[in-house]
Amino acid sequence: MLRKLPWVVLALLFLSTARCYTADLAAGVAGLPVVGPILVPPAPVPAYVQAIGTPAPVELPEGDFAAWFPAEGGWRGVPPAEWQAMALAATAAGTPAGWAELCAKASAAAGADRAAAPLPGALACSDDPALTAVQRVALQLFDLRAELGLWLNGAPNGSIGAVQARQAGLRLLCATAAPGRLDPAALAAACTKGLDAAYLAGDGAATMAAVEEAYAGLAAAIAAADPTIESEPAAYGGEAAP
Helix, strand or coil: CCCCHHHHHHHHHHHHHHHHHHHHHHHHHHCCCCHHHHHCCCCCCCHHHHCCCCCCCCCCCCCCHHHHCCCCCHHHHCCHHHHHHHHHHHHHCCCHHHHHHHHHHHHHHHCCEHHHCHHHHCCCECCCHHHHHHHHHHHHHHHHHHHHHHHHCCCCCCCHHHHHHHHHHHHHHHHHCCCCCCCHHHHHHHHHHHCCCHHHHCCHHHHHHHHHHHHHHHHHHHHHHCCECECCCCEECCEECC
16 A cells, blocks of 8 residues: 555646646636637626726706806805706716706706896707707806806815816817807807906906806807707707707
């Protein structure tokens, strides 16, 4: 029995070596480009890994357009809590589905005549795709106003960097937006006023006044170009609304 023991040990060593060789061979084949994944399918990626870096969908908050556009006082008449709601609404409206939802709520708030309520009417639905494209500028001004409001009110998530980012987005939109039926001068004036930089020198109120003037001027031009409000948009940036 003792004479057979070395052979048993030797056999076990060969067996373990063969197993290691097989494992190394499989790993080597799997690492080959193109053919590797075909011969040795990779392990599935866990769901928790796939979810990393995937932003959660932003839901459109319940919008109180009367609070967002008070009849008196301008931005100073907006309740502090509403600035965050406006910023969330602008973010949610960055998708076709979100825009359709926001413009439907704006349509309900403005009524049938855009000129009768031009401030919410600027975000109300239109059946003209070209005008809907211009409304993206109005939405950007709306978002810029919200970020300015957060910053001026000292909100924890308000920052001068967020204001600068919204102005950068506005600058890009203004450089590419076609006025369509809109008065080109009105669009240009809104873009110029929306890029006011007084806040960089510490006068945030002056920039807010310029942004509100830009939005109001663009809203009036949108109302003049398309006075009738629809319940849903025709398109969003060239993509059909859902």
